Amino acid sequence: MALLWGSTLVVMKGAYSHLSPTDLLANRFLVGALALGLLVPRAWRANARTIGKGLLLGLLFGAGQVLQAVGLSSTPASVNGFIGGLYVVVTPLLGAIFFGKRVPRQIWIAVALATVGLGSLALDPADLGAGIGVGELLTFAASVCFAAQIVALGRFATARNVASLALYQTIGAALVCAICAAPGGIRIASSGSEWFAVLYLGVVCSAAIAVLQSWAQARVEATRASVIMCTEPLWGAVFAIGLAGDPVTLRIILGGVSILAAMVMVVRPPRRRRGLTQDEAGPRQIEQAGIGDLVGDSK
Template sequence: MSAQKGGGLATIGLLSVTAIWGSTFVLIKDVVGRMAVVDFLAVRFLLAAIVMLVLFARPVWRLGRAERRRGLALGVLYGFAQWLQTEGLALTSPSVSGFVTGMYVVLTPILALVLFRQRMPLSTWLAVVLATAGLGVLALNGFQIDIGVLLTLASAALYALHIVGLGHWSKPGDAFGMSAVQMVGIAAVCLLATLPHHGPSLPPDGKAWIAVLYMALVAGAFAMLVQTWAQAHMPATRAAIVMTTEPVFAAGFAVLLGVDALTTRMVAGGTMVLAAMYLVELAPRFRRRRPAEALHHDVG
């Protein structure tokens, strides 16, 4: 598979993941109204970890010791990010939470530069600014800095670390094993969060079980597998910009399900986020095409 084709499939894969994540907002709001947030997270990720370990036992066994440690560390990062984001969401509005969480799109290129000396072209920085502005238009009507915002900002920093680390360490052939080990790390953190409540409680009814199973298997296990594979084929900052389409999908599903009405802000903010994604996707192809065209003209 060529690098360009692999990158294109990786983008499609990440878009499918963000669409799945976007579809979960309404489900989560319903479920956490009837069971504790920490119980929901623990049951969701424990189920996902068990299923992934059963399905991918051999790929996990084939991983080297260093890969297992890295996968576990990435999972712990992601688990704490989920925990902090959920605690912050309890103290602030969903729209503000969505915007502040999306700040990983700003933090990712900064961390990639500081930790791994990965320099970004100007087009990528322009896409970061455009995506951030789009998130603000989509989500915000003004907000104050409070403990909920600070917790959510901390979660965004951990998400950015996870994106950068996954982009640096993930290899296409290790995607099954690495995603399973990460899920074990996430489940461990979420189970730890339930200890003050004497361990996790199960979903209260059949409807809640269906939602938790969807969140565990589709939005958890499948999404982590696809993200791990996709980030082996693209730079971390590009992945972060593609993933900022999550609130766009969330708003779209909310409108389709009749939860929210379509607004000009949704359209404008969503268009800006999509424009940022197209910028970061098309700029590398344009840069590859220009030398080829220059060579063609020189030969002519």
């Protein structure tokens, strides 16, 4: 997921020269919802509770996307990227506030490392010192939306509702983005380059990622998942260096090392105490299922 999200930065940079941020988001999620509905038709078969949960997830994720895009119009891109990535800090806080989730010290250290790495990768020192404005506040609101979506998905996802949650989440995000883009009229992609961007972002980086995230978060605790997702800017830097020819700097190296160290800390097996893991009080135990179950009965 993080690798695919990192690849979107190069694609979106070119698409923004033709489509506004809200138009691109509306195109992206509409195509993603259509692709999921056609490729996984059994995902439509869900009860009202699953549909409602999926739409709520889509509302949170779509709102986060729009808020970050709007915030970008009055915020330096580096600051916008850093603040938007602060969901890695907000996620464990929301889990503790709403669900009483205890976060082990090892995970807090990983969160701190990920935040340092994110700042090193995303922040340009030249953009600092401008103070906090509306753009920064909107972007922070976006990070709260992303964190809430991660926490909620961790509570909602099971091995059997993955496809349906992904479909209705994508539909919810499409509705939010379409409503926000509607006042100025939604411009549909027309040229070959625009359609390439929309199809890649919609099918691969929206539909496929929605399925991957639902499947993964049925098995990985939300705070751990957020730290791993925080490797997105690292992959973005890799693609920018490999495809766009951006230079390799000490700041990128230090940020990459910090984020990778954080990821290693959250994915290594927890210490055991009296035969039980430290995360025993974590998410509920669920039936383990293979990838093939993604397209199974989601009721």
